[in-house]
Amino acid sequence: MTSLKQYKEQYINQNIQFVLIDQEGTILESDQTFIELNLGDYIYELHPFFATYSAFLDISDETMTYNCVHLEFNEKEFITDVKMMKKGKLVLLVIYNLTGHYNSYQQIAQARNESIINSELVVLKNLELEERERFKNAFIRNFSHELRNPLTSIISITKLLEGSKLNNEQSQMVDFLKESNTNLKLLLDDIMSISMIASGKLQLRNKIFSLISLLELIDFTYRSKTNGGAIRFKMDYDKKIPEFIEGDRLRVFQVLTNLLDNALKFTEEGTITLNVSLNQKRANKVSLRFEVSDTGVGIPSEKTNAIFESFIQLESEGKKEGAGLGLSIVKGLVGLMGSEVHVKSELGKGTTFYFDITLTYALDLASKPIDRAKKKNPDISKLKADKKYKVLLVEDDERTQMVLFKTLMDTNFFYIDLVNDGALVFETVINNSYDIILMDVDLPNVSGDQITKLIREFPFKNIKKIPIIGVTANVFEESIEDYLSLGMNAVVTKPFDFDELLNTMVKFLK
């Protein structure tokens, strides 16, 4: 029968080796438990670790322990604890073979360190992606901002051209020009929308509006667009849905028209359907499902996620119009409305996009305002026919100057003074008597918003009360709110429609 002592020798003593060396490092004795050492050899020549014995001899400590030392002998590695003890003029080395124990620890340390490093790398990667996204959005914002000035000029000059004497061919060319301008403006608006959504700067402006009127407008628009073609447009809505709801009419319209335009782009023939159904009504909340279906080419299943990315277009029989922003805007806007857009599609049969949104609806219908499309034509009848209004145009862009100058003069209602430097505005305002100021914001020397602030702080009423209309390429809502808070009466963003500007002016002229 095996004795306890034998077990001890088998399991413990096999892993502890005793070695005795002298002060020169010569091996005097070794019990050869797991490392074969030749007596008479220098221990530091067998492994560089043992060279440290000489440093041990130089200190006063009688014992020194080294944990987790990797020792290689005859191509075999041991992970050991090594204890050095001074024994008179000799040094006793006790080497504990803890390879198994330390290998387990190594696995734990490996998992822990990898996890920490991976977490750090994920954080760094996210920071990098955020930085890239910020840079991209800033670039897009600046780029589209810079495009607005020339586009304003192009639109305005086209308007002037349209009003001049043209032959048929020239009229047709102007029509093409107008359509291109509209497309370019819409594209710029799309780019701006996606940039604002991505940077979190787009905020919904919820107001009560007639959902039914909005749907009728869409119905009319898309029936007109598909009239006489191979595609039929069909709109249907549940009669139980409330007429008035509280939401951002413009953005609901943008989502639905983007989905419908997308359907038109990828459908050769068949039907495009907009369906609005009622999920449920509870208290003054209503959940609605909006669904746009087409009988178009369909989307491969592996691409149903990619279509919502910015600037992604699916190639389909040469149809590659647009910048690939429409669905990305839809995703962003529906997300802002607290929902998610879904897609079902079958190649060659068609696609359905749908989303559910919960909205507040007006219980007291009669008392709620109806948000109808505003009349666009300027109501110049409000202006005094026998009066010439004196306008100060503050604008440094020569093309915009020329266009505004000419279009305002053509109405026969205005005298116009022009200033193109922010530093000269205040003096001009004090020395003259203006009925209204059209104020660009990005001006040399002093910005338009700061001039406005100065004018509003002026002590004389006839100066401080002059209506000021900001004319700017900066379309950010927060910037516009800043301009208004500094004293501008209204802000018109470039590229603007001249009728829109005139309408705004009429509002403030006496």
Add this chain to the structure above:
Amino acid sequence: MQKSKKIVILGHFGVGKTSLIRRFVEDSFSDKYKVTIGVHITKKVVEVNADESVSLIIWDLEGTDEVQMIRQAYLLGTHGVVFVFDVSRPSTFQNLNRDLEIVAQKTPDTPLIVVGNKKDLVINDELQILLKDNGIKADYLTSAKTGDSVNEMFTHLATLLNDLS
């Protein structure tokens, strides 16, 4: 005559200490990360001039994010220290100057070389800005992967230690 000099390689885990040694000693590199536990000791003889060479005994210490915790036994008899950080991981150099102060206290009067490793992972201009912003003065910027400046760094230290003795 050949002198023997012990150097210890310190720094946070995953900064590439073992890879720098492997590049220097074996002229090889592996992308696979294997955590060092405890200490690995290797030796390489470096010629410092036509007549002299130094046997560098290199102690590759387990990486730690708390320099104060380094076992004093490992540092016994150290002639030179290399402190390595990873230029692509800010956590390894955010407290570098504090770490270096602790190392200097633990190994007084010992030459110390500061090394920013993994320079192949970052753009040089950005790296210079990063170092400046963090108030870091690295003696060497290395890449164990490409071998860039690795031999120069170890040879410089060997020469320095030889000159001091």
